[in-house]
Amino acid sequence: MNLPVDFITRTGGLLGEGQFAAFREALAKEPPVSIRMNRLKMDAVPAGGRQVPWCGSGYYLASRPTFTFDPLFHAGCYYVQEASSMFLEQVLTQYVHEPVVMLDLCAAPGGKSTLARSVLPEGSLLVANEVMRNRVQVLAENVTKWGHPGTVVLNNDPADFVPLGELFDVILTDVPCSGEGMFRKDPVAVEEWSVENVTLCWQRQRRIVRDIWHCLKPGGLLVYSTCTYNREENEDNVAWIAEELGAEVLPVEVQPGWNISGNLAGKDFPVYRFLPHRTEGEGLFMAVLRKSGETDAAPCGKLYRERRGKGGKSKPSVVPKEAKAWVKQADDYSFVAGQNKITAFPVAYQEIYERLRDTMHVVYGGIQVAEVKGKDLIPSHSLAMSVCREDVFSSVEVNYEQAIAYLRKESVVLPSDMPKGYILIRYKGMVLGLVKNIGNRANNLYPQEWRIRSGYLPEQVVCVL
Numbered sequence: 001m002n003l004p005v006d007f008i009t010r011t012g013g014l015l016g017e018g019q020f021a022a023f024r025e026a027l028a029k030e031p032p033v034s035i036r037m038n039r040l041k042m043d044a045v046p047a048g049g050r051q052v053p054w055c056g057s058g059y060y061l062a063s064r065p066t067f068t069f070d071p072l073f074h075a076g077c078y079y080v081q082e083a084s085s086m087f088l089e090q091v092l093t094q095y096v097h098e099p100v101v102m103l104d105l106c107a108a109p110g111g112k113s114t115l116a117r118s119v120l121p122e123g124s125l126l127v128a129n130e131v132m133r134n135r136v137q138v139l140a141e142n143v144t145k146w147g148h149p150g151t152v153v154l155n156n157d158p159a160d161f162v163p164l165g166e167l168f169d170v171i172l173t174d175v176p177c178s179g180e181g182m183f184r185k186d187p188v189a190v191e192e193w194s195v196e197n198v199t200l201c202w203q204r205q206r207r208i209v210r211d212i213w214h215c216l217k218p219g220g221l222l223v224y225s226t227c228t229y230n231r232e233e234n235e236d237n238v239a240w241i242a243e244e245l246g247a248e249v250l251p252v253e254v255q256p257g258w259n260i261s262g263n264l265a266g267k268d269f270p271v272y273r274f275l276p277h278r279t280e281g282e283g284l285f286m287a288v289l290r291k292s293g294e295t296d297a298a299p300c301g302k303l304y305r306e307r308r309g310k311g312g313k314s315k316p317s318v319v320p321k322e323a324k325a326w327v328k329q330a331d332d333y334s335f336v337a338g339q340n341k342i343t344a345f346p347v348a349y350q351e352i353y354e355r356l357r358d359t360m361h362v363v364y365g366g367i368q369v370a371e372v373k374g375k376d377l378i379p380s381h382s383l384a385m386s387v388c389r390e391d392v393f394s395s396v397e398v399n400y401e402q403a404i405a406y407l408r409k410e411s412v413v414l415p416s417d418m419p420k421g422y423i424l425i426r427y428k429g430m431v432l433g434l435v436k437n438i439g440n441r442a443n444n445l446y447p448q449e450w451r452i453r454s455g456y457l458p459e460q461v462v463c464v465l
C-alpha cells in the first residue's frame with residue numbers, strides 16, 4: 001500500500017517508531033471478516049466463527065463469503081460489520097440500564113444503529129439519522145431487515161434537530177472523518193487522504209457536535225467515534241467537547257487481553273483506540289462523554305413505562321381490523337392510516353414520533369403493516385420482517401435456488417396444495433418475504449429496489465450460519 005508521506009510522518013509521530021512499523025505491516029494484511037448476529041431473529045453461531053471478545057453476538061469468520069448470495073443475510077439474521085465497531089456494545093451495556101431515547105446522528109449504512117437496537121434496554125426508542133439522501137435508503141433497508149419496531153429513520157442535517165430541544169438521553173456521533181482506519185479495506189480512502197482534508201474533517205466534526213449538543217439532555221451520554229487515527233479528529237475534539245461544551249469524559253471497562261489502546265495525545269482522559277497491529281479489526285476511535293448539568297425531565301424510559309398502554313394525543317385513525325390482527329401484541333402499537341399505508345408505532349413513543357413527523361423528514365418509522373390498494377389490504381415486507389403474527393399467513397419453506405430466485409424477484413412456483421392468498425416464504429425457517437398465491441402462479445412481493453440484481457448463481461450454496 002502506498003501511504004501518503006504526510007500520513008507516514010504524522011502517524012509515525014503519534015505511534016512512535018517501533019509501533020508504527022508493526023502498524024504498517026498490519027495495513028498490508030487482509031482485513032478480518034466479521035458479522036454480528038441478530039438475536040431477535042436467530043440465535044446461531046456461524047460455521048467456524050470465533051467470538052469477537054467485546055461483543056456477545058459478534059463473530060470473526062474464517063473467510064469472506066459472497067454475502068449477497070446468502071438468503072439469511074437478506075432475512076436480517078446478521079449484519080456484516082467490522083469487529084472494532086462492535087465495541088459500542090460495551091459502552092451501551094455499561095452505561096445504559098433503563099429505556100432511553102437514543103439518536104444515532106450519522107447512521108448510514110446502519111452498522112452501529114442495528115447494534116444499538118440489539119443491546120438497548122427493552123422499551124428504548126432509536127432514532128437513526130442520515131443526512132445524505134443517497135445513503136438514507138440503505139439505512140432504511142438495513143433497519144427494516146433488522147426488524148425492530150422501535151426505530152425511526154430520518155434524513156436530516158444535524159442543525160435541523162435544534163427545535164426538538166433536549167430530547168435524547170444518548171447521542172452517538174459516528175462522524176464523517178478522514179477514514180485512515182479504512183485504508184486497508186478501501187483504497188479510495190488512501191487516495192483521498194490529505195492534511196487539508198484532516199483539517200476540514202475536524203472542523204466539520206466540531207460543527208456537527210455543536211449543532212446536536214442542544215438536543216442531548218443534561219446528564220445524557222454522547223458517544224463520539226471516528227474511523228481515523230490522527231489526534232485532531234480524536235483526542236483534540238474530545239478535549240474540545242469537554243471544555244467548550246461542558247462534559248465529563250467517562251471510562252469504559254475493558255479487558256487487558258483485548259489490546260485496546262488508550263489516549264495517544266498525552267491527555268488525561270480515557271479514550272478507546274483500535275489499532276490494527278494490536279486489535280483484530282479496523283481503526284476505530286471511541287470516547288464517551290456525559291453532558292454537564294442535571295435535568296428535571298424524567299428519563300424517557302420512565303415516560304415509556306407510564307405511557308405504555310395509554311396511547312398518545314392524536315386521534316386514532318380508522319384502521320381495518322384485519323391489519324391490526326396481523327401484528328403481534330397489537331395493543332402495544334398505535335396504528336396510523338395515511339397515504340395508502342398503515343403504520344404501527346409503539347404506543348409509548350407515539351408523541352415523540354408525532355413530533356418527529358411534524359418537524360423532521362421521516363423516511364421510515366415503526367412498522368409499515370400494509371399498503372391499501374383500492375379494496376385490497378396488502379401486507380408489507382416490513383411487517384413480514386418484524387412483528388408479523390405467526391398464525392395469520394401460511395408459510396412455505398424453499399430451497400436455496402428458490403430462495404435466490406425469490407430474492408431476485410423472479411416468480412416462485414408453490415406446491416399445488418398451498419392455499420390462495422398471502423404466503424410467507426421461508427428459508428431455513430427464517431422469513432424472506434411474502435408472495436400472493438393466485439392459484440396458477442404466485443406474485444412475488446419482495447421490494448423491487450432490494451432485489452439481487454446479479455444473474456449469477458454460485459455453484460456452491462453460500463451458507464454462513
Ligand SMILES: C[S@@+](CC[C@H](N)C(=O)[O-])C[C@H]1O[C@@H](n2cnc3c(N)ncnc32)[C@H](O)[C@@H]1O
Pocket residue numbers: 085105106107108109110111112113130131132135157158174175176177204208227
Ligand atoms: C462513519 S459514517 C457512519 C457509519 C455508521 N454509523 C455505521 O456504523 O454504519 C459517517 C456518516 O456521516 C454522514 N455525514 C456526512 N456528512 C455529514 C454531516 N455534515 N453531518 C452529519 N452526517 C454526515 C455520512 O454520509 C456517513 O453516512
